[in-house]
Amino acid sequence: xxxxVESGGGLVQAGGSLRLACVASxxxxxxxxxxxxxxxxxxQRELVAFIRSGGSTYYASSMKGRVxxxxxxxxxxxxxxxxxxxxxxxxxxxxxxxxGGSSWTFPFGSWGQGTQVTVSS
Numbered sequence: 001x002x003x004x005v006e007s008g009g010g011l012v013q014a015g016g017s018l019r020l021a022c023v024a025s026x027x028x029x030x031x032x033x034x035x036x037x038x039x040x041x042x043x044q045r046e047l048v049a050f051i052r053s054g055g056s057t058y059y060a061s062s063m064k065g066r067v068x069x070x071x072x073x074x075x076x077x078x079x080x081x082x083x084x085x086x087x088x089x090x091x092x093x094x095x096x097x098x099x100g101g102s103s104w105t106f107p108f109g110s111w112g113q114g115t116q117v118t119v120s121s
Contacts, residue, residue, distance in 0.1 A: 002026040002110040004095045009115030012085055016119070020080040022095030022112055031100045034071055034078040037107065038091035038117075045094070045107060049080060053100030063089070085119045093117050 008020040020036065035050030049059045049069040057069055068081040078095065093116075098109030 002097065004097060004110055004112035006093065006095050006112045006115040009093060009117045011118045011120065013120050014086055016085050017081070017083045018085065018117060020082070020093055020095075020115060020117075022078045024076045024078070024095075024097055027097060027110070029071075029076040030073050032097045033100050033102055033104070034069075035096045035098075035104065036069065036078075036080045037094045037096055038089075039094070039114075040088075040091040043091075047104060047107075048093070050096075050104050051078065058104065082117075085117075087119045087121045089117060090119050091117060 003025045004022050006022045012018055031053050033050055033052045036048040037045050038048050039045040047060050048063055051057045051069045051071050066084045071078045092114040094114045095112035096109050
């Protein structure tokens with residue numbers, strides 16, 4: 001069974017940084033695309049970033065320039081480095097895995113349990 005376990009969330013002041021991590025098991029990590037979504041209270045889950053099996057990356061405009069997604073295939077881990085955080089970044093951040101080369105237009109695939117990020121003003 002696929003398991004994705006996020007960590008690294010917490011409380012940070014505006015302008016601060018966090019590094020989220022997602023450890024995957026039960027899948028062949030190297031042939032999967034990996035990504036991060038977030039969901040704020042009362043809002044739809046939205047894509048933040050993804051990294052393809054081949055290493056190419058995509059960033060949503062909401063956080064582009066403030067986040068970097070990376071992967072360590074030896075550790076079956078995908079990271080999201082977040083800088084210059086704003087209160088509007090407050091959300092539960094979810095890790096997602098799907099077959100390499102998949103469309104990222106819609107949410108599907110495997111999900112982690114989420115990690116809470118709270119940015120205070």
